[in-house]
Every structure is written in C-alpha cells, then in structure tokens.
Amino acid sequence: MLFRSTTETDLDRVTAVTVDEPVGWIPADRYLEELEEGMYRPEWTWIAEDGGRVVARALWWGQASSEHPVALDCLHVDPSVADRVAVAAGLITAGLRAFAEQGAPKPPLYNLTLPNGWRQDPAVVAALAWRRDAALAAGLTAEVERLRLEWTPxxxxxxxxxxxxxxxxxxxxxxxxxxxxxxxxxxxxxxxxxxxxxxxxxxxxxxxxxxxxxxxxxxxxxxxxxxxxxxxxxxxxxxxxxxxxxxxxxxxxxxxxxxxxxxxxxxxxxxxxxxxxxxxxxxxxxxxxxxxxxxxxxxxxxxxxxxxxxxxxxxxxxxxxx
Known part of the structure; x- marks a missing residue:
C-alpha cells in the first residue's frame, strides 16, 4: 500500500472517487471549484494506492491564505478494502507527518459532518465507526461533538x-x-x-x-x-x-x-x-x-x-x- 500526496496528473482519479455513505463528503464539482481558489491543493490531497488503483482518499482543507491545511474535510476508503480502519489510519498518519515536516505549527483536525439524529440511523453509525477508529489510531484522540446552527430571515x-x-x-x-x-x-x-x-x-x-x-x-x-x-x-x-x-x-x-x-x-x-x-x-x-x-x-x-x-x-x- 502506497500513501502519497497527489499531483495535477492525479486530478481525474481524485475527482472520480464517490462516497455512498450518509456522511459529509466533498463531491467533484466542489473540490474543483475550491481547488481553483486554493482551499484544496494537490499537496493537501492524499491517496492510498494498491497495485496502482486508488483505494482511499483524504482531502485536507485550508483557507486560500493558509500556509498549511486546517482540517481533514473528507476521508474515504473503498468498501472492497479488507481493513478500512488500517488504511484510513495509515493515510491520515502519512499526511500529518508530511504537514509537520513542512512546518505546520499544529496537526490539522478531522472534521466529520453527520445528519441530525444520526444516532438513530445504523448506516450513519457504521460510517462513523470506522472513520472514528482510524482517527483515534492516527493520534487524533480528542473528540468533540458540535452542533452547526443556522439563522435565516x-x-x-x-x-x-x-x-x-x-x-x-x-x-x-x-x-x-x-x-x-x-x-x-x-x-x-x-x-x-x-x-x-x-x-x-x-x-x-x-x-x-x-x-x-x-x-x-x-x-x-x-x-x-x-x-x-x-x-x-x-x-x-x-x-x-x-x-x-x-x-x-x-x-x-x-x-x-x-x-x-x-x-x-x-x-x-x-x-x-x-x-x-x-x-x-x-x-x-x-x-x-x-x-x-x-x-x-x-x-x-x-x-x-x-x-x-x-x-x-x-x-x-x-x-x-x-
């Protein structure tokens, strides 16, 4: 298994990844739009390859003015992978190590979006479980549950x-x-x-x-x-x-x-x-x-x-x- 950041030549393979689990993820159109704005970047986008096939993707995000990424926005491992936790943890660890070597003052967090009432949905619970285990295995052990609220007119x-x-x-x-x-x-x-x-x-x-x-x-x-x-x-x-x-x-x-x-x-x-x-x-x-x-x-x-x-x-x- 090879963990690495991407280059421009990987763009088509990165945007071809889709997530069919009921958790927040970044679709291709948003990724491409924010890639242009510098909020996603090839060097902040990491993939896991097995025999040349992309089996996992991690998208780190930052503000356009950021020198280093702020948060891991989207993490996905193909369901065909036998141990999704191990691959996801390896991908997170490789990315965090690279960011530290590049001078990031602190490790970016992992921000996972869930729908309201997620505890009552077994599919959401399952989608969270392996991602949570991967985050903990990669050393992201401070866990906070947070509400995102909205006001409209x-x-x-x-x-x-x-x-x-x-x-x-x-x-x-x-x-x-x-x-x-x-x-x-x-x-x-x-x-x-x-x-x-x-x-x-x-x-x-x-x-x-x-x-x-x-x-x-x-x-x-x-x-x-x-x-x-x-x-x-x-x-x-x-x-x-x-x-x-x-x-x-x-x-x-x-x-x-x-x-x-x-x-x-x-x-x-x-x-x-x-x-x-x-x-x-x-x-x-x-x-x-x-x-x-x-x-x-x-x-x-x-x-x-x-x-x-x-x-x-x-x-x-x-x-x-x-």
Whole structure:
C-alpha cells in the first residue's frame, strides 16, 4: 500500500472517487471549484494506492491564505478494502507527518459532518465507526461533538432587552475580555486550552484566530451595562462560505442575567444589516446553555459535527463554521 500526496496528473482519479455513505463528503464539482481558489491543493490531497488503483482518499482543507491545511474535510476508503480502519489510519498518519515536516505549527483536525439524529440511523453509525477508529489510531484522540446552527430571515430578528450598549474597543481591551470570559467556560476547547497553555495564551490564540478569519476587525464590539461596565463581547465574523456568529461571551460576574441573549441578538442584527440571509454558528453539544440561547434566537441545528484532534495541540478543535 502506497500513501502519497497527489499531483495535477492525479486530478481525474481524485475527482472520480464517490462516497455512498450518509456522511459529509466533498463531491467533484466542489473540490474543483475550491481547488481553483486554493482551499484544496494537490499537496493537501492524499491517496492510498494498491497495485496502482486508488483505494482511499483524504482531502485536507485550508483557507486560500493558509500556509498549511486546517482540517481533514473528507476521508474515504473503498468498501472492497479488507481493513478500512488500517488504511484510513495509515493515510491520515502519512499526511500529518508530511504537514509537520513542512512546518505546520499544529496537526490539522478531522472534521466529520453527520445528519441530525444520526444516532438513530445504523448506516450513519457504521460510517462513523470506522472513520472514528482510524482517527483515534492516527493520534487524533480528542473528540468533540458540535452542533452547526443556522439563522435565516424566516426566523425573524431575535429580540434585545436593550440593557446593553455595544462599543468599539482596543486590541488590549478585547484581549482582556477574552481572558476573563474563558474562566469557567462550558466550551470544551476553551477548557482544554486553559489547562494546556493558561488564560493569557488562550485569549491570544482566540484573538489571532478571529483576526485570521475573513470577517473584519471593525465588526468587533464590547458589550457594556448602562453604567459602562464591560459585560462581554460580540464578534460577528465570516467564513469563506457565509457570515457567522464568530465568538460571544459574558464575563463570569454577570452571567445568569440573560445578557447572552442580548449579545447574540446584536451579532445577528449586525449581520442582517450587512445583508446576510444566512448566518452560521457552532457550539458543543455539552454546552447546553449556549445551545438554548441559539434556539431562543431562532437558530436551528442544521447538522452535527464530530471533530477529532491531537489532544496536546492547543486550539486543535477550533474549526471554521462553513
């Protein structure tokens, strides 16, 4: 079995691969379109060959400006292969090793999209099982289940209580609020990063990540109470595919007062006024209060994502919401 990255001469064989399992996959037209834009690249596309036949394919994705891939977007092994787990694990491992040798600061995660209610569908459970086993075998043992949510105009604008005002702020102010809202966060990634690298580095990593997103820094706002006290922050942002919620949070001493609804309403309002007809968001399934806030604001769960990452890599499960 030969594991290798592709070249332009492999394009027809790469795009000929189809996935008939009920999990998220990248069809040929999307791959070709985003290949032109630099979000997929031959060197980020890996195949497994057996006797010259392509028996597996792994597509890593990154932003057009990315030096290294961000996430494994699509993993497939032909059903005729006797041990799909072993081949998939070997393909992931070969890709991660190559990216590390090329200077990638951290291993890209594996982002696997599933339909809602996937646990009740045996075909989805089976399609996830061998991919999950392969990810774990390749060292991507930090597992997070995440909801991808969507707001569309038919939901109506979420109501705001008017208790908060939203102002611009300096980089230092935003860094401080990021640091404060990380305390006792229910977000799994934030909790892991706090344990691994501490509050200061966690806050800096969050700021750097959102600065790297397609959204504008000028969209960021601090949330303040009537007496001027900082209550939290609102970061409308964007992905290469849509406007999104980005990041929001309330400082620990003001939690439990419903301010999260006002912050989310402000982000939604900003995006709608900019012309957005689709706003995406993500939250961990374990973060029930945040999921409830999205539901109150009219966001509906569109799909579920299982994310696998190297556990010691800070920020490893932070995936862009497409």
């Amino acid at each position: 038919d939901a109506g604008l979420p109501a705001s209580s008017g208790r908060l005002t939203f102002t611009e702020g300096s980089d230092e102010e935003f860094l401080d609020v990021f640091r404060r809202i990380a305390v006792d966060s229910l977000d799994g990634e934030t909790r892991r990063n706090l344990a691994a690298i501490g509050a200061e580095a966690t806050a800096r990593e969050e700021v750097d990540f959102y600065l790297s997103c397609p959204g504008e820094r000028s969209w960021w706002r601090l949330a303040r109470t009537p007496n001027g006290q900082v209550a939290g922050l609102a970061l409308p942002s964007a992905t290469p595919y849509s406007r999104n919620v980005g990041y929001l949070g309330v400082v620990p001493e003001l939690r439990g007062r419903g301010y999260v609804d006002d912050v989310l309403a402000e982000i939604t309002r900003v995006q709608v006024e900019a012309g957005a007809e689709l706003i995406t968001a993500t939250t961990d399934t374990d973060n029930a209060p945040m999921a409830a806030a999205f539901a109150r604001a009219g966001y509906r769960t569109a799909q579920t994502r299982m994310i696998y990452a190297v556990p010691e890599a800070p920020g490893a499960t932070q995936a862009p919401a497409s």
